[in-house]
Amino acid sequence: MIQTIDLRGTRPAPADLLAAVPRALTSVTVASDVAAELIDDVRARGEIALLDQAERLDRVRPEFVRVPAAHVEEALAALDPAVRTAIEETIRRVRLASLAQVPPQVTTTIADGAEIVQRWRPVQRVGLYVPGGKAVYPSSVVMNVVPAQVAGVGSIALASPPQSHFGGRVHPTILAVAGLLGVDEIYAMGGAGAVGAFAYGVPGLGLDPVQLVTGPGNVYVAAAKRLVRGVTGIDSEAGPTDILVIADAAADPAFVAADLVSQAEHDELAAAVLVTDSAELAGAVEDLLEELAATTTHAERVTASLSGTQSAIVLVDDLDQAAAFSNAFGPEHLEIQTVDPDAVLSQIDNAGAIFLGPYAPVSLGDYAAGSNHVLPTGGQARFSSALGAYTFLRPQQVVRYSREGLAGVADHILALSSAEALPAHGDAVTARFAGDAAR
Incomplete structure (x- = not known):
């Protein structure tokens, strides 16, 4: 075998x-043409495209693409107590591990009056994808949402395919876990179309574009993430x-x-x-x-x-x-x-x-x-990493120099700007000391 x-x-x-x-034999590249068609369809027709895709690919046309709060409340009330206990313990453990992934702010003193601050800032808005095809993954809700919350992301949207067995609703266990975590922007949409909706937004649904799309999926989800990279960020092509x-x-x-x-x-x-x-x-x-x-x-x-x-x-x-x-x-x-x-x-x-x-x-x-x-x-661990709180953070260098700090490197800047034939770079420095010779 x-x-x-x-x-x-x-x-x-x-x-x-x-x-x-x-x-x-079926690779992300092979799936790209299909994924591109689905994304383009969502960009052109918005909510109607998502409904048509659900009917064709998920075998159900959901009543709502944007999940009403009442559906989440019903799912949370009906959640099996044993599953709830297991999910709550998983949340606790993932939160602990994710907290260790947030780097501290560090200030480095280069010289007198010269320092660099390394800080980490979260993206403001993310789209988290939770699969729901051959299996249903409430655990993926935890794995997506918890590190985003730990990182400090303020706006979280979650998507999962509508389920024919539940009348076109997102699987109730997925809804319940989202409710446990306080996520209230949830969409019944799946596959490449969902990734496209996150990347470009769907005004008719009140779905604003996101800065980052994360989460696992099938080969078409992975292909879609590759296609929207550059319009929005992605974690990795988790197929x-x-x-x-x-x-x-x-x-x-x-x-x-x-x-x-x-x-x-x-x-x-x-x-x-x-x-x-x-x-x-x-x-x-x-x-x-x-x-x-x-x-x-x-x-x-x-x-x-x-x-x-x-x-x-x-x-x-x-x-x-x-x-x-x-x-x-x-x-x-x-x-x-x-x-x-x-x-x-x-x-x-x-x-x-x-x-x-x-x-x-x-x-x-x-x-x-x-x-x-x-x-x-698919071998991308050779250059990519697991999802974590750091996925939702961007490092920024904050440069703080005094007049004396700049004076200490002025000659070096002038030498390098001359060597690169960019004299205006040097002029931007000398302009700050133009009055010195008159004194």
């Missing part, structure tokens, strides 16, 4: 490792999920197989990869995957994921090579299940979130670890 990539006996160069990485497990002979094959299946159940395009230096472990995991894929609730989806070009068991000579392969893959979720996970961790540069040891499965991070589960996918 799952392919095997055998790198034993080789030492691939970095470019060769990148070429060996398994990826889905179909992926997991990479580095394991040695000491790992429990049942744990490894269960963790691979846990991510494969998200989407047919989800990537599940095991990298190991143990052929025995690889064989045991492969056998267990066959069993689990046949009996799990979403068997068809899991089988498609594990059979896809994006999933594999990778055989390597040693854990050094395993770490090198992982860095080339840039996993969204990296699990290290080895005798000495810290030794492997020391070689890891590229990963969205890292889970160490046999008792830190990815599902822990999906819900209650306190870490954020909105992570870069």
Whole structure:
């Protein structure tokens, strides 16, 4: 069912490792044309386009695109007490972890009368996307909203697809969690159209454009985020999920197989990869995957994921090579299940979130670890990071110089402005001391 990539006996160069990485055949680039059409439709026709897209893609035409407050109140009143307790504990944990991500303001004295203040300012308005296609993710409401609130964002809009099972309303658990967090601007809209609505605004709904769009989604959501980048900011292109497990002979094959299946159940395009230096472990995991894929609730989806070009068991000579392969893959979720996970961790540069040891499965991070589960996918962990309070903050340098402080570098500025043939730059400095010669 799952392919095997055998790198034993080789030492691939970095470019060769990148070429060996398994990826889905359907990429963000392939989805871009469809996403662009949906975004353009929303820009041209506003609310009607969103309603038409919901009817076509979500199989329901919602009564309201902008969710009435009464719907949120009803959902919150009906929330299962056990789910509410779990959500409240998740909020507490994510809030604690997010607070550690807000840098302090720092003042650096360069010289007498010369200082630079490094401060961090939140964006004023954000659009947070919560998926609702093959599964429903109230946990993603927490992961989006809490760090934005911790960062100090003043205006938060949230979107999630309308659900046919609930008469075109946003899933009630998503509404309830939004209510718990005090979010009152919620839209029943999904996919690329929702991203376009956030980026460009929909005046007829009272939806103003946002400065930043965050949140996970399918490949079309990821494509839409790429298309609107520049009009608005984005966190990363968080498309179909992926997991990479580095394991040695000491790992429990049942744990490894269960963790691979846990991510494969998200989407047919989800990537599940095991990298190991143990052929025995690889064989045991492969056998267990066959069993689990046949009996799990979403068997068809899991089988498609594990059979896809994006999933594999990778055989390597040693854990050094395993770490090198992982860095080339840039996993969204990296699990290290080895005798000495810290030794492997020391070689890891590229990963969205890292889970160490046999008792830190990815599902822990999906819900209650306190870490954020909105992570870069498709190899983008090679240059992007997890969602956090810092995502909603912009660093600003505040320059404060006295007359004496400027005088101390005036000659340097004149020399550099002359070297760059920009004499007016130097003149802007000398103008401030023009009266000195007359004194």
